[in-house]
Amino acid sequence: MIDVGALYRAESRRVLATLLRLLRDFDLAEEALHDAFVAAAEQWPRDGVPHQPRAWLVATGRLSALARLRRRARFDRAQGELARQMEARMQADSEAPALGDDRLALLFTCCHPSLGSDAQIALTLREVCGLTTEEIASAFLAKPATIAQRIVRTKRMIREERIPYEIPGTAELPGRLDAVLHVIYLVFNEGYAASSGARLTRGDLCSEAIVLARLLAELLPEPDALGLLSLLLLHDARRAARASDTGEVVLLADQDRSRWDRAQIGEGLSVLRRAWARPPVGTYTLQAAIAAEHARAPDSASTDWGAIVRLYDLLLIADRTPVVELNRAAAVSEHAxxxxxxxxxxxxxxxxxxxxxxxxxxxxxxxxxxxGRHEGARAAYRRALELTAQEPERRFLERRMEEVEARC
Known part of the structure; x- marks a missing residue:
């Protein structure tokens, strides 16, 4: 017996991506996805699980979409013509060889340059990663209604501007790469250090970002794509040690390094060597090199902070942002x-x-x-608390503030 709910969580984004390739319409594909899983919940307990559940879901969703269009055609002749065109296109698409993964095509659609950055991220989190509108709103520190309107407007723009649902051609692909890498990076960051909520991390988002980064690196093994994959692998290898068994924050220096995923670190280092050997060395590769210094150190005291500061110096040349400067300052504090x-x-x-x-x-x-400047530390902890919406971080900051208050 298969758990349809678990299958939905594991496979719904892949099924949706394939339905979008066939239907070329977000709303219709989402309706078809819903219909397919409803049918599975009704039929599989009675008839048994099909040999290829995902293929069954895609086929059922596609037939449901055509049936919807035909029903609408009774009241609108244009819908009948649309159904015939869609049926012909679906037949051609199902026979054409796919390039990469359908989720990758969906990702490029969500990150099309015609869409603004906020729209790209919101649509990717909703359609590629499957977050609810409420979860996206929490990540953006926005109202759910605002995010819902943003997603609706973005879908309408894709439809009205006929933005293609496809992986760009070889000539266009490199120019589209930066936006896609940036969105994958942001999705991973939201999983690795959730901006709000009860959990420090979200493994589902981290895993989804790594899958997408891996697909992208296979499709286009450019240095930046390899660098991003290495960075995500090296960071994610430490994720299990970032929180205690009760969900409390564990700082890097205090982490149990036996909980780090050594196989994943090995893969991340291997990918990093490939990225480093193919200049120019980009920002993701430099960040991965910094993560590699932590991964190689057997304990916190063995960390080569001098090497990390030098890597941050290079990163500042490539990407001089305040956040990079802050991270370099943290490294300097450990080194000097x-x-x-x-x-x-x-x-x-x-x-x-x-x-x-x-x-x-x-x-x-x-x-x-x-x-030992406890009054100043207390004020800084208080300000950090005012800006923090994530519960494990809040508890950590509250404990630290209590410690310094006791010494004031």
Whole structure:
């Protein structure tokens, strides 16, 4: 007996992606997906599970979509013509060889350059990763109604501008790569360090991002694609150790490294070597190299912080952003001491670009705590708490604030 609910969680995005390739219409494909799983829930307990469940779901969804169009044709002749065109196209598409994975084609559609960055991310999280509107709203710190409207508008734009549901051709593919890499990176980050909610991490998002990064690297083994795959593998290898068994935050220095996935680290290092050997070395490859320094160290004390600072120096040349500067400051504090790191963090804070970034205030609080400046640490922890919506992080910051308050 198969658990249809578990199958939905595991396969619905792949089934939807294939239905979109066949139907070329988001709303119709989503209706067809729903119909297919309803049919499975009704028929499989009675008739048994088909030999190829995903293929059965796709075929059932496709027939359901055609039936919907034919019913509508009774009231609108244009729908009848649409049904005939769609049936002919579906026949041609089902016989054509597929390039890569249907989810990859869906990802390129969601990340089409005609769509804005926020629209790309929201649509990818909804259609490729299967997040609910409420979950996406939580990640964006927005209202669900706002996200729902954004997704509806984006789908309408795809339909009205006839944005193709396909992986771009060889000539166009490199120019489309950056946007897709960026969205995969953001999806992974939301899984690895959820912006809000009761859990520190979301393994489903991390795994989905890695699947997409792997597909992309196979399709287009460019240095940036390989660098991103390496970065995700190396970070995800540490995910199980980032929280205690009760869900509390465990800092990198305190993690049980026996819980790190050594096989995944090995793969990440292997992919990194491939990326590094194919210049130019991009930002994802440099970030992966930084993650590799942590992965190679048998314990926290063995970490080569000097090498990490030098890699951040290179990363700043390639991508001088305030967040990279903050991460470099954290590395400097480990290499040269908390006072040196605090000077850099305070300079960032004075510029104002990260004044509402929770990680700047939590990093500053940690440095002040290490320096014994407890009043300042308490104020910084309080500010970080004001900006933090994730429950494990809030509990960690509250404990730290209680510790420094006791010493004020």
């Amino acid at each position: 001491g908390p006072e040196a790191g605090l000077v850099l963090v305070d300079a960032l804070l004075a510029r104002g670009e990260l004044r509402d970034y929770r990680f700047l205030h939590s990093a500053r609080a940690e440095l002040l705590r290490r320096l």
